[in-house]
Structure formats: C-alpha cells, structure tokens
Amino acid sequence: MGGVISIGVAADGVYGVAASAMFGMLLAEVPAISRWLAPKVVHRAARRLPKRLRAQKEEEWLAELRAMEGIKLFRVIFALGCFGAAIRIRRAEPSSTPSHEVERAFVEVKVVLDGVAYDLNGNVSREELRASLAAAAGLVASSGDIFELESRGERRWFVTVPRAEIGIPGAGI
Amino acid sequence: MAKLEVLSVFVEDPATARYGSELMKATSLSSGSLYPILQRLEDDGWIEGVWEVLPADAQRPRRRYYRLTAMGLPSARAEIGRAVNLARRAEPKLVWLQMGWAG
Numbered sequence: 376m377g378g379v380i381s382i383g384v385a386a387d388g389v390y391g392v393a394a395s396a397m398f399g400m401l402l403a404e405v406p407a408i409s410r411w412l413a414p415k416v417v418h419r420a421a422r423r424l425p426k427r428l429r430a431q432k433e434e435e436w437l438a439e440l441r442a443m444e445g446i447k448l449f450r451v452i453f454a455l456g457c458f459g460a461a462i463r464i465r466r467a468e469p470s471s472t473p474s475h476e477v478e479r480a481f482v483e484v485k486v487v488l489d490g491v492a493y494d495l496n497g498n499v500s501r502e503e504l505r506a507s508l509a510a511a512a513g514l515v516a517s518s519g520d521i522f523e524l525e526s527r528g529e530r531r532w533f534v535t536v537p538r539a540e541i542g543i544p545g546a547g548i
Numbered sequence: 549m550a551k552l553e554v555l556s557v558f559v560e561d562p563a564t565a566r567y568g569s570e571l572m573k574a575t576s577l578s579s580g581s582l583y584p585i586l587q588r589l590e591d592d593g594w595i596e597g598v599w600e601v602l603p604a605d606a607q608r609p610r611r612r613y614y615r616l617t618a619m620g621l622p623s624a625r626a627e628i629g630r631a632v633n634l635a636r637r638a639e640p641k642l643v644w645l646q647m648g649w650a651g
Contacts, residue, residue: 428587431597431612432583434609434610434612435568435611435612436568436579436583437609438608438609438610438611438612439567439568439569439579439611441608441609442569442608442611443569452578453569453579455580456578456579456580456581456583457579457580457583458580459578459579459580460579460580460581460582460583460584463580463584464583464584464587467584467587467588
C-alpha cells in the first residue's frame with residue numbers, strides 16, 4: 376500500500392515538473408505568439424466593420440498595436456478588444472448589412488420589351504440583357520441574375536434585386 | 549458613463565488631439581469599449597479624426613488623432629453638465645438612503 380502511495384506521489388511530482396516546464400516554454404513563446412497573433416486578430420476585426428471604416432480602422436488599430444510597449448500579452452488583449460469594438464460598431468451602423476449579404480428577392484419585370492424579347496432569341500450577352508431588363512424596370516443595372524420563364528406560351532422575365540429596391544415603379548413581385 | 553469619461557478627457561483640454569491608447573489610459577476603458585464610443589462621437593460630429601502627419605523617414609505607422617469639433621465642445625460641456633446636475637440632485641437622496649440604512 377505504502378509503495379502504491381509513493382509511486383503516486385512520484386508520478387505527481389513528474390507531472391508537476393512537466394507541467395511547469397511546459398508553462399515556462401509557453402510563457403517564453405508569448406512575445407512571439409503575440410507578435411504574430413495580434414495583427415491577425417486586428418485584421419479579422421476590421422473585416423467585421425462596415426465597409427466605409429474597414430481600411431481606416433485597420434490602419435489605426437495596427438498603428439496603436441505597433442506602438443504598444445511593455446507586456447506583450449496586452450497586444451493580444453487590445454486586439455481582442457478591437458474585435459469586440461468592430462462588432463459593436465457594426466451593430467450601431469444604420470445599414471450594417473454588408474453588400475454581399477443583402478437579402479435578394481425575385482422581382483418580375485413587368486415591362487414588355489419587344490427589343491429585348493427579340494434579343495433573347497438573338498445574340499446578346501447576359502450582362503447586356505440584365506442591364507436592359509433592369510433599366511426598363513427602373514432598377515439599378517447592377518442587379519442580380521436574370522431568369523426567363525415560359526409558361527402557357529407566355530414568356531416572363533425575372534431579375535433578382537436587393538429587397539430594399541422592391542416597390543420601384545415598373546417592377547412588381 | 550463611459551461616453552462621459554471620454555468626453556471629459558477631451559473637454560479637459562479641448563485644443564489637444566488625442567489618440568486611442570492615450571484615451572484608453574486616461575479613461576481606463578478597453579479598446580472594445582473606447583472605439584465604438586469614438587466612432588459614435590465622430591459620426592455625430594462631436595469629434596473629428598485626423599491622421600498624424602509623419603516625416604517620410606518615420607519608422608512607425610501614422611496614428612489617428614481625435615479632437616473636439618466646434619460643435620462638439622459645447623455639446624460635450626452640456627452633456628457633462630447634465631450628468632453633474634443629475635448626480636447633485638441624486639446625492640441628498642443617496643445620503644438619506646445611507647443614513648436610513650445605517651439606522
């Protein structure tokens with residue numbers, strides 16, 4: 376029984392030494408990790424910001440980070456704070472939805488376009504067609520994809536547009 | 549409260565432009581709290597951000613400085629004044645509450 380206890384104590388001692396050695400090694404790596412990690416976190420944080428602020432804030436935060444002296448871990452803490460700041464700033468932004476996340480909806484183009492209808496059977500690029508349809512419907516030419524549907528011998532065209540644009544004269548769901 | 553802390557640093561010396569980590573030290577706010585406040589104040593036109601102009605051979609990146617605008621100074625003073633008045637009005641009640649608590 377005494378032998379088992381002494382083996383247990385010895386094992387605890389070995390683990391303790393190993394753990395403190397590991398901790399020491401990790402501690403020694405903190406400056407290097409911080410130098411590498413903090414700018415990466417700031418870069419990620421900036422990507423969460425509204426588009427208009429991304430470049431400005433990233434430059435500002437990286438400059439602050441570079442000027443930071445003293446405990447290296449503070450750089451990581453600062454960078455993590457910037458991440459939180461970016462989320463808060465984005466939430467406070469009135470139109471905080473990034474353009475690629477804009478909800479899109481199908482909008483039927485109810486405009487009869489003889490020219491376009493003719494062109495559908497002819498040689499017109501998809502971009503030109505989209506621009507024509509969008510312009511005819513009073514939508515921005517940069518609107519999304521177009522769809523052509525034929526039902527009961529009737530041809531209908533649809534474009535996808537940001538949901539905010541619905542209601543523009545000439546277009547209807 | 550945090551907004552007032554930031555404003556009070558600016559009002560202390562309105563002519564001085566300050567950068568982020570300087571404000572963090574002065575207010576004890578974290579970057580996560582400070583920058584949203586700065587952004588809101590800038591969007592509201594109370595402060596303006598200006599980039600530091602560095603010589604061509606500078607060894608560090610330029611910093612962004614913030615300072616009160618002509619509109620921001622009276623607004624900040626009024627905001628701080630309102631908070632001080634509120635605290636003054638609340639103080640007697642707090643003293644009364646403390647006395648009541650003490651028996």
